[in-house]
Amino acid sequence: MKPCIALTKGRLEKQFLDFFESLEFDMSSLKDKGRKLQVETDDFLFVFAKGPDVATYVENGIADLGIVGEDILIEHQPDVYNLFPLPFGRCGMAVATKKDFEWPQRKKRIATSFTNIAKEHFMQKGESVDIIKLEGSVELAPILGLADAIVDIVETGTTLKENGLVIEEKFLAISARLIANRSSLKIKKDQLNPVIEAFKEGAKLTC
Template sequence: MKPVLALTKGRLERQFIAFLQERGYDVQPLIDKGRKLQVETSEFFAVFAKGVDVATYVEHGIADLGIIGADILLENEPDVFDLLPLPFGKCRFAIAGEPLTHYSQRKQRIATKYPNITTKYFREKGKSIDIVKLEGSVELAPLLGLADDIVDIVETGNTLEENGLIVKEEMFDLSARCIANRNSLKLKKAMLYPLIESFKVEEAVI
């Protein structure tokens, strides 16, 4: 019997494979998977899904462990155990917009994919805002007059710069996280512990 590990497809998947390789794991089955969504390695079974779905699979016990971005934990608050930060997937939440935005007397309007994170952040600062929930490129919102500013994840800042936007306020840093199913941690502790221990890195972002 092996642990089941759910991985976020795409950038985090590639970074996690490199992370495993540095720790001496045989990652060739993960590299050679093609379009397969389930892969067995010598140490674990891996399943590949979108980040939000990774959290769901872990929450329901389909996967014992999961690798996701901290944004998913903060925005969706799945019922999982947040085990530890990982030293990749580093980025930050920020408020961004056009350089010369003039706010009117009405409430500031913020476009974002993360309404819960955004609302909580501004509430803690004593500010009331209007949220415009978007799923795609939020950078368009201030350019087209839909919102005053945006709240989004910023990694390099290149997309903002290319669209004439600037970071107005840094909110907080993020990294990838390793999460666990609560029951798995209790019932499969001996099986999961070596894998979890191998993921621990002192310099990971919290």
């Protein structure tokens, strides 16, 4: 059976496919995949899923390898091998507030999609905070008065800027990572090692 690679849909997907093409793997059936969620190439079966689900498919051995943002690994702590960073999906985690915001004297209210990362970040500073879980457009929360601040991904800073927010603190550098199922790495060693080595070499060249 061909190795199965789970890919994070969305921005990582496009960046992975460019990276994959640069390694001269067969890309033909991936280029016009349309809305298909599974695509077979000469060498692999690709499945396309949301980041946390990529980690779940790899953890459960449905996919042998996965491409996922480090934010997902830190937030969800799946039981997988976290092999190495890939040269795309670079961004960071930050605390951001409204410009000129003064923290109130009560417990801080933090809106985020990354509740574990946010909790852990403030815990390490010795602060207990109230976390408000949002699914997206997190930048709205301080503007609308739902929270004092957000913990979210920042890349260019455009979303913050265009919504009148500023970075108070940057605290994590993130990139896409190659992950592997623990048993696949042993059982399918001969099939997977050449691919993993090709990704590693490609990552070194592009870094």
